[in-house]
Amino acid sequence: MDYHVEVKRYALLIGVSYETSETGPSTSNEISPQRSLKRSTTEILKGSHNDVRAVRKLLTEVFGYREEDIILMTDEPSTDLTLVPTRTNIIDQLQNFIHPDEPNARYFFLYAGHSRQLPCEDDTEEDGLNECIVPSDAFDIFILTDRELEDMGNAAAADKLIVDDILHKYLVHPIKQSKTSRLTAVFDTCHSGTLLDLDHYRCNRYARRFTAIKRRVHRRFNELLAHLRRFQPPVLREVAHDAHHIASVYPKRVKHKFCKGNDCLRPRGQSSVICISACKDREITLEETMGQGNGLLTLAFTEALRKDHNPKLKHLMRCISSEVDKHVKKAKKSSSWQDLESVYAQNPQFSSDIPADMSLPLDM
Numbered sequence: 001m002d003y004h005v006e007v008k009r010y011a012l013l014i015g016v017s018y019e020t021s022e023t024g025p026s027t028s029n030e031i032s033p034q035r036s037l038k039r040s041t042t043e044i045l046k047g048s049h050n051d052v053r054a055v056r057k058l059l060t061e062v063f064g065y066r067e068e069d070i071i072l073m074t075d076e077p078s079t080d081l082t083l084v085p086t087r088t089n090i091i092d093q094l095q096n097f098i099h100p101d102e103p104n105a106r107y108f109f110l111y112a113g114h115s116r117q118l119p120c121e122d123d124t125e126e127d128g129l130n131e132c133i134v135p136s137d138a139f140d141i142f143i144l145t146d147r148e149l150e151d152m153g154n155a156a157a158a159d160k161l162i163v164d165d166i167l168h169k170y171l172v173h174p175i176k177q178s179k180t181s182r183l184t185a186v187f188d189t190c191h192s193g194t195l196l197d198l199d200h201y202r203c204n205r206y207a208r209r210f211t212a213i214k215r216r217v218h219r220r221f222n223e224l225l226a227h228l229r230r231f232q233p234p235v236l237r238e239v240a241h242d243a244h245h246i247a248s249v250y251p252k253r254v255k256h257k258f259c260k261g262n263d264c265l266r267p268r269g270q271s272s273v274i275c276i277s278a279c280k281d282r283e284i285t286l287e288e289t290m291g292q293g294n295g296l297l298t299l300a301f302t303e304a305l306r307k308d309h310n311p312k313l314k315h316l317m318r319c320i321s322s323e324v325d326k327h328v329k330k331a332k333k334s335s336s337w338q339d340l341e342s343v344y345a346q347n348p349q350f351s352s353d354i355p356a357d358m359s360l361p362l363d364m
Contacts, residue, residue, distance in 0.1 A: 009106045009364075011059055011070040012097050015052035016085050016113035018139050019044045020077055043114075043143065047287040049074050051112035051188055051298040058302050059108060062309055063364060071097075075136040085113070087135040090162060091170070098174035098183070105181040106364055109171060112295050114142050115189040116161060117281070119154055124165075124197075126258055127281060131195045132161035133187075168197040172353065175272050184364040185275040188295035190284040192277035193349045200259050201351035204313075204358060259355070270360055271352035274313075276301065276320070279346045286331055286346060296324045297348055305362075313350070314358035320348050 052072055059065035071093060073085040082089060098107060114134040134142045138160040141149075149157055175183045187195045194201065278285045278297035288294050300323035304316055311319070328346050350356070 005104050007104050007106055008102060009059075009063065009065045009069060009108070010097065010099075011056070011065055011108040011110070012073070012093055013052040013055055013070065013108075013110045014073045014085050014090065014113065015048035015050075015110075016075050016134070016136050017045045017048050018075065018114065018134075018136065018142075020075060043139075045113060045287065045295075047293040047295050047298075048112040048188075049076060050294050052110060054294060054298060054302050055108075055110050055186075058305060062305060065108070085135055086137040087160060087162060090133075090135055091166070094167070094170035098171065098181075100174040100177040100181075103178065103180045105178070107175070107181065107183045108364055109183065109185040110188070110298070111186075111195075112188040112298060114139075115187075115191045115195070116142055116157075117191050118149070118157055118161070118163065121154065125194075129191075129281070130158075131164045131191050131193075131281060132158070133167070133189065133195070134161060164195050164197050167195060172196060172198070172273050176353065178272070181272065182363050183273045184362070185273070186297065186301060187275065187277045188285065188297040189278060191281050192279055192285075193281040193283075194258075194351065195277060196273070196275045196351065198273060198275055198351040198353055200353070200355050201349055203259050204317075204350045204352060204356050268355045268357040270363070271354050271356045273353040274356065275349075275351045276317075277349040277351065278324075280349060283346055284344065286328065288327055296327050296346065299327075300324050300348070310361045312359055312361055313356060316362055317348065317350050317358075324348055 052074060056067075056070055056072060059070060060067060071083070073079070073083045073089065073093065075084055082092075097109070099105060111133055116132050116134055117129040118132055120128050120130045141152075141157055141160045144152065144157075171183060171185060175181055185196055189195075276297070278295065286296055288296055288299050297320065300320040303323060304311065304319040307319075308315070324346055328344070332344075350358075
């Protein structure tokens with residue numbers, strides 16, 4: 001007998017351009033403009049509003065999301081004040097977004113906007129930095145230099161931004177309480193590789209086939225080392241210990257145990273939380289300017305899912321990475337490239353709560 005399981009779908013889409021938003025404190029009911037800062041053309045994101053609308057259209061036309069179950073937050077003048085993406089408003093929406101007691105729900109979260117990194121003071125980040133998204137009323141924090149940020153104080157800056165720990169608290173923790181619900185999160189922003197603080201991201205890299213082969217070789221190597229450690233001769237134990245230390249990508253101990261990738265031996269399965277990020281934590285992102293003006297990740301993501309509605313995760317990431325790489329190479333040839341860092345790279349990342357079985361289809 002076949003049983004039809006009803007699946008409810010919800011989405012929270014946030015797009016911040018910073019063109020008209022004001023800085024200063026705000027509540028969920030009002031915006032209190034203290035001061036308006038002049039934006040440069042590189043600081044205004046032309047594509048973020050296009051991003052949320054393109055994704056909303058994708059969700060309703062392809063994946064069966066209902067318009068009334070999609071929350072759209074933008075800093076356009078016509079937006080309802082409770083849906084302007086200020087810090088208070090975003091946190092209000094995050095708190096009410098996931099329903100842990102509702103079974104078989106699918107949640108989709110998109111953030112398209114600026115991000116910033118802050119020093120991590122509790123040793124939970126491998127690179128010593130917390131990743132933060134920048135609400136519409138935190139533009140003055142975004143444009144500070146590192147020295148100005150240091151003078152301001154880490155805690156004061158964190159109170160205006162939304163740190164990755166908060167995103168993890170409201171997006172990941174509730175989903176983990178449910179055994180049947182799933183969350184797909186997309187971050188089209190700089191420094192976004194670990195914005196959800198998910199343990200597994202290196203071990204999911206299938207964008208380039210060589211990476212997958214290298215990871216399998218590395219895993220077999222570590223299995224051999226584990227076998228050698230069971231032998232009693234001290235020489236073999238020392239060899240295994242030294243080899244494992246050399247093989248470790250991040251030998252530094254941190255409280256948050258991110259997997260090292262190549263030597264991740266845990267079984268793979270269907271993740272309850274997956275996150276597709278525009279780049280690694282140390283990288284920045286670009287917008288596409290020749291067409292409608294979208295973030296490169298959002299553009300690649302929507303195009304890939306328009307072509308294949310039910311892709312395997314590894315195929316989806318290969319398509320996204322290939323499309324983003326194509327645009328990056330095109331940007332490097334443009335006359336405006338001289339204003340960007342010569343070492344610029346944008347490598348989309350796939351992270352998950354457990355080592356993901358990348359041969360499974362996208363479940364959203």
